[in-house]
Amino acid sequence: MPKKIKKIKKKNKPIFQSFQDTILNLQKYWSKQGCVIVQPYDMEVGAGTFHPATTLRSLGPKPWKVAYVQPSRRPTDGRYGDNPNRLQHYYQFQVLIKPSPKEIKKLYLNSLNVIGISHKDHDIRFVEDDWESPTLGAAGLGWEVWCDGMEITQFTYFQQMAGMECKPVSVELTYGLERICMFTQQKKNVFDLLWNNEGIQYREVFHQAEKEFSAYNFEHANTENLFKIFDMLELEAKSLIEKKISLPAYDQCLKASHVFNILDARGVISVAQRAEYIGKIRDITKSVAEIWVNSQK
Amino acid sequence: MAEFFLELFSEEIPPNLQKNARVFFLENFQKLFEEKNLKFKKSATYSTPNRLIVLFEGIGKEVREKSEEIKGPNINAPEKALDGFLRSNKITKNEVYKKKIEKGEFYFFKKSEKIIKTLDLLEKNVPLILDKIPWKKSMKWGDFEMEWGRPLKSILCVFDNKSLPFKFYHLESSNNTFIDKEFEEKRRTFKNFKNYQSYFKKIGIIIDQNSRKKLIENALHKISKRKNLKLDISNKLLSEVVDLVEQPNILSCKFDQKFLEIPKEILIVTMQYHQKYFHTFDQKDNITNEFFIVANSKDTKGFIKLGNERVVDARLNDARFFWEKNKSQNLIKQISKLKSINYFQGLGSYFDKVQRMRKLGAMISDKMLISKDKVELSTSICKIDLISDIVNEFPELQGIMGGYFANSQGFDKDISLSISEHYLPTGIDSRVPRKPYSVALALTDKMDTLVGFFGINQKPTSSKDPYALRRSALGIIRLLLENKKEFKISDLINFSISLYKNQGFEFKNKNVQNELSLFLIDRLKFYMKEKNIRHDIIDASINSFSIDHISKMFDKALALNKVIIKDVGNDIIASYKRASNILDNELRNKELDLSNSTDPAIFKNDYEKNLYKKVRELRKYFTNINKDEDYQVTLENLAGAKATIAEFFDNVIVNDQDQSIKKNRLELLQMLCKTFDNYINFSNIEST
Numbered sequence: 001m002p003k004k005i006k007k008i009k010k011k012n013k014p015i016f017q018s019f020q021d022t023i024l025n026l027q028k029y030w031s032k033q034g035c036v037i038v039q040p041y042d043m044e045v046g047a048g049t050f051h052p053a054t055t056l057r058s059l060g061p062k063p064w065k066v067a068y069v070q071p072s073r074r075p076t077d078g079r080y081g082d083n084p085n086r087l088q089h090y091y092q093f094q095v096l097i098k099p100s101p102k103e104i105k106k107l108y109l110n111s112l113n114v115i116g117i118s119h120k121d122h123d124i125r126f127v128e129d130d131w132e133s134p135t136l137g138a139a140g141l142g143w144e145v146w147c148d149g150m151e152i153t154q155f156t157y158f159q160q161m162a163g164m165e166c167k168p169v170s171v172e173l174t175y176g177l178e179r180i181c182m183f184t185q186q187k188k189n190v191f192d193l194l195w196n197n198e199g200i201q202y203r204e205v206f207h208q209a210e211k212e213f214s215a216y217n218f219e220h221a222n223t224e225n226l227f228k229i230f231d232m233l234e235l236e237a238k239s240l241i242e243k244k245i246s247l248p249a250y251d252q253c254l255k256a257s258h259v260f261n262i263l264d265a266r267g268v269i270s271v272a273q274r275a276e277y278i279g280k281i282r283d284i285t286k287s288v289a290e291i292w293v294n295s296q297k
Numbered sequence: 298m299a300e301f302f303l304e305l306f307s308e309e310i311p312p313n314l315q316k317n318a319r320v321f322f323l324e325n326f327q328k329l330f331e332e333k334n335l336k337f338k339k340s341a342t343y344s345t346p347n348r349l350i351v352l353f354e355g356i357g358k359e360v361r362e363k364s365e366e367i368k369g370p371n372i373n374a375p376e377k378a379l380d381g382f383l384r385s386n387k388i389t390k391n392e393v394y395k396k397k398i399e400k401g402e403f404y405f406f407k408k409s410e411k412i413i414k415t416l417d418l419l420e421k422n423v424p425l426i427l428d429k430i431p432w433k434k435s436m437k438w439g440d441f442e443m444e445w446g447r448p449l450k451s452i453l454c455v456f457d458n459k460s461l462p463f464k465f466y467h468l469e470s471s472n473n474t475f476i477d478k479e480f481e482e483k484r485r486t487f488k489n490f491k492n493y494q495s496y497f498k499k500i501g502i503i504i505d506q507n508s509r510k511k512l513i514e515n516a517l518h519k520i521s522k523r524k525n526l527k528l529d530i531s532n533k534l535l536s537e538v539v540d541l542v543e544q545p546n547i548l549s550c551k552f553d554q555k556f557l558e559i560p561k562e563i564l565i566v567t568m569q570y571h572q573k574y575f576h577t578f579d580q581k582d583n584i585t586n587e588f589f590i591v592a593n594s595k596d597t598k599g600f601i602k603l604g605n606e607r608v609v610d611a612r613l614n615d616a617r618f619f620w621e622k623n624k625s626q627n628l629i630k631q632i633s634k635l636k637s638i639n640y641f642q643g644l645g646s647y648f649d650k651v652q653r654m655r656k657l658g659a660m661i662s663d664k665m666l667i668s669k670d671k672v673e674l675s676t677s678i679c680k681i682d683l684i685s686d687i688v689n690e691f692p693e694l695q696g697i698m699g700g701y702f703a704n705s706q707g708f709d710k711d712i713s714l715s716i717s718e719h720y721l722p723t724g725i726d727s728r729v730p731r732k733p734y735s736v737a738l739a740l741t742d743k744m745d746t747l748v749g750f751f752g753i754n755q756k757p758t759s760s761k762d763p764y765a766l767r768r769s770a771l772g773i774i775r776l777l778l779e780n781k782k783e784f785k786i787s788d789l790i791n792f793s794i795s796l797y798k799n800q801g802f803e804f805k806n807k808n809v810q811n812e813l814s815l816f817l818i819d820r821l822k823f824y825m826k827e828k829n830i831r832h833d834i835i836d837a838s839i840n841s842f843s844i845d846h847i848s849k850m851f852d853k854a855l856a857l858n859k860v861i862i863k864d865v866g867n868d869i870i871a872s873y874k875r876a877s878n879i880l881d882n883e884l885r886n887k888e889l890d891l892s893n894s895t896d897p898a899i900f901k902n903d904y905e906k907n908l909y910k911k912v913r914e915l916r917k918y919f920t921n922i923n924k925d926e927d928y929q930v931t932l933e934n935l936a937g938a939k940a941t942i943a944e945f946f947d948n949v950i951v952n953d954q955d956q957s958i959k960k961n962r963l964e965l966l967q968m969l970c971k972t973f974d975n976y977i978n979f980s981n982i983e984s985t
Contacts, residue, residue, distance in 0.1 A: 083615065083618060084611070084614065085611050085614070085615055086615070099438075099439040099440045100438050100439050100448075101439070102439065102448075102450070102481075103480075103481065105308060105479065105480075105481070106479070106480040106481060106482070109479055109480070119479060121597070121598050121600050122600055122601060122604065123592045123593050123594055123596075123601045123604075123605075125541065125593060126308070126309035126346070127541070128311035128312070130434065140436075141434060141436040141447070142447075143309060147604065148600060148601045148603070148604025148605050148608070149572055149590065149604055149605035149608040149609075150604060150607070150608045157436055157437075157438050157448075159436055159437065167437075167440075168439060168440035169436075169437050169438050169439060169440075171438070183604065183607075188607070188610070188611070267637065
């Protein structure tokens with residue numbers, strides 16, 4: 001990895017950057033650090049972690065460096081586009097490096113520099129955050145990184161994924177892009193963010209989608225069908241697992257996970273059922289991961 | 298004399314792990330030196346998020362290990378024993394000799410005087426101690442084998458101004474460390490702690506957490522005084538903040554005044570728990586929109602203040618959105634929504650729970666002579682806030698928000714207060730509700746919880762109590778005692794069991810009444826211990842009454858405890874013991890059939906008659922006292938019998954030749970003891 005990173009000039013306020021430049025700059029930066037830049041996974045996922053480039057690639061002994069932006073969907077967070085801070089669809093920028101490099105903190109702080117946040121001017125704090133994902137059977141230790149009191153990144157050393165010990169350990173950086181841009185652009189409302197330098201706002205790109213998907217997630221999604229679809233996906237996944245085909249099986253798992261999230265938003269899943277559904281998804285993920293790891297040998 | 302100085306540099310270690318590590322290292326290095334008889338003048342551990350420091354000053358450079366004779370196994374013991382002895386002392390068979398002592402013939406080994414260099418001792422033991430640290434949570438990183446709280450990057454170890462090199466997994470210690478925690482690029486050599494500390498002080502970093510704490514506290518007080526504001530510093534928050542920064546810088550910030558309309562608990566939770574800020578009150582104890590933050594660097598460009606203010610505004614904006622939405626949602630109309638949230642597998646939904654609480658609460662309201670309607674209403678709506686967005690966002694505000702909702706929808710003040718207080722008390726130091734409706738609701742909720750969880754055998758074990766049942770039980774105890782209430786607990790338990798049964802929940806545990814009573818008594822014991830009541834008094838009072846007399850048990854024990862080492866206590870115990878010792882002796886030796894009364898006709902002298910009169914007087918006192926027994930008066934009365942009892946013993950020989958007279962006198966003594974036992978079973982009390 002190149003040791004010296006070009007320092008960008010400091011100005012007298014957080015340095016404005018459009019939403020798309022923020023993504024482009026992060027991609028360019030991590031590309032320079034030797035990461036494979038892949039595209040978002042073409043499926044609804046709850047977070048960048050679900051991309052197989054993270055879940056599956058964090059397993060096994062082979063070194064791996066990847067970075068990508070991932071649209072993420074959290075149906076329960078929808079607010080019909082009325083809330084200035086919450087979205088049911090938003091962007092994460094995800095970096096995964098295995099094994100975690102010694103100088104990862106430096107690499108991370110320098111990456112903030114390229115998107116307009118100089119650690120010398122801000123209070124960058126590493127606040128304890130032990131991460132767990134019951135659906136993925138995953139756990140890690142690390143921090144949420146605060147910039148002047150705002151969480152801008154999840155910084156996690158994976159210890160376990162899909163029920164398996166991570167060896168070697170990967171480090172995962174997840175940047176909350178909207179939050180970061182609200183910070184660098186000094187906006188109080190996410191919809192006011194400038195998407196590019198031509199005056200296009202986040203509102204124009206996504207406001208209608210927020211409104212319509214909130215209505216779908218909370219009111220219109222056909223729960224009866226979704227329950228059926230969940231069962232069908234589970235069956236499909238199991239049959240693929242029997243045939244030892246890991247990646248398509250994992251796709252079923254992602255779809256099922258999203259169906260579950262919509263059902264959850266519709267408020268039709270009781271506490272007891274919830275644990276049961278999460279358990280089902282986790283079991284499939286575990287089987288998939290085992291097949292995948294074996295296929296790598 | 299030399300200095301031992303160790304610095305462990307890592308990525309940011311969470312505050313609670315820092316605290317544990319400081320304690321562990323201090324204790325374990327002290328233990329090491331004490332075992333080897335190595336004296337030191339000063340020991341300390343310090344930490345910042347990135348640095349853990351161990352320091353021992355004025356340590357001897359070497360220590361003389363005296364010659365001593367070490368005993369091994371018996372010469373007749375199996376060969377293995379001797380092998381083990383040789384191995385553990387690292388000697389050969391030639392070095393041992395046989396010697397006879399009292400217990401037989403044994404192998405011995407003469408350990409010669411040895412001089413141990415502290416340097417060697419440390420070289421060997423530092424890595425061992427480092428490896429032993431029990432992190433509450435530890436992790437691995439990269440492809441290394443080491444486990445640490447967060448990645449350990451560098452070890453500085455200096456003894457007597459010189460580097461003390463050792464290996465620890467993939468790291469090797471040296472006399473230098475990283476001085477820039479951000480990039481870990483610059484290193485610097487240190488010969489001793491003093492240089493180290495003053496170097497960091499110069500660049501604004503305070504190594505000693507105690508100094509940091511003082512600095513932060515003083516700065517907070519100073520700035521709030523200047524602004525004429527009051528603080529309510531949570532110790533937990535303060536000590537956490539101290540371990541989150543290395544160069545504390547207090548900034549005064551503000552949020553938008555419009556947020557002062559929303560409940561202050563929301564403001565406090567947001568600032569204190571989520572953002573780790575210090576909130577303020579004005580001189581009239583109203584919360585203000587000014588707060589203090591402890592930044593970890595200078596705010597040269599004002600970004601830090603600005604950023605933090607924006608974060609709070611955004612968070613409060615969110616909270617206000619929920620608050621506005623939830624407060625007008627009709628509580629009564631939402632009751633049926635509770636059907637969709639599971640309370641616990643085997644105990645139904647929250648709807649089932651509040652239906653049971655309605656009936657149990659009604660029973661309690663009858664006993665407390667308060668309005669049944671109001672209690673029924675409060676039980677019905679007390680859990681509605683669990684389905685609100687705001688409690689979903691701020692789970693720690695459950696109950697409190699329910700109270701606000703009830704208040705804003707015009708419910709009776711008693712009802713809204715009872716809802717906001719119904720999770721209280723939450724521990725031994727937590728506030729206890731005082732108002733009758735609050736007490737009723739809090740009791741109802743806790744009793745329903747305990748009976749249910751005991752019913753399905755989800756009882757706490759010695760180490761695990763995932764549903765905080767101990768806390769609930771202690772809550773019941775405190776609600777009763779601190780409000781001077783007495784309930785037939787056994788009735789409440791039985792009724793609660795029947796309520797579950799009526800809803801169709803079959804309990805696996807058929808022994809709930811008994812087990813839960815014992816569990817509550819156990820919490821009562823714990824509570825009494827916390828009040829420094831002597832253990833024998835606790836036992837005596839618990840053995841004297843049933844679960845239906847919790848207040849009595851406590852109040853009597855407390856009253857007796859107060860006088861136990863004073864004259865009153867001494868007089869009672871001395872008199873009682875004199876009588877009970879004779880009785881016990883006689884009863885132990887012979888088959889004696891004592892009746893419950895004595896025959897005054899065969900009394901021989903006035904001493905007997907006087908004692909009899911005294912006993913009757915006391916009995917009359919006990920029969921006549923009503924519910925408002927003043928326990929202190931009772932105890933004084935009992936103590937007042939001292940003279941009569943003493944005169945009896947000084948002048949009467951119980952062990953008379955005539956068996957019938959002897960029996961009569963023993964019966965008199967038995968009457969005396971039993972009369973005393975009306976207060977508490979004194980036979981359990983130890984004499985002082």
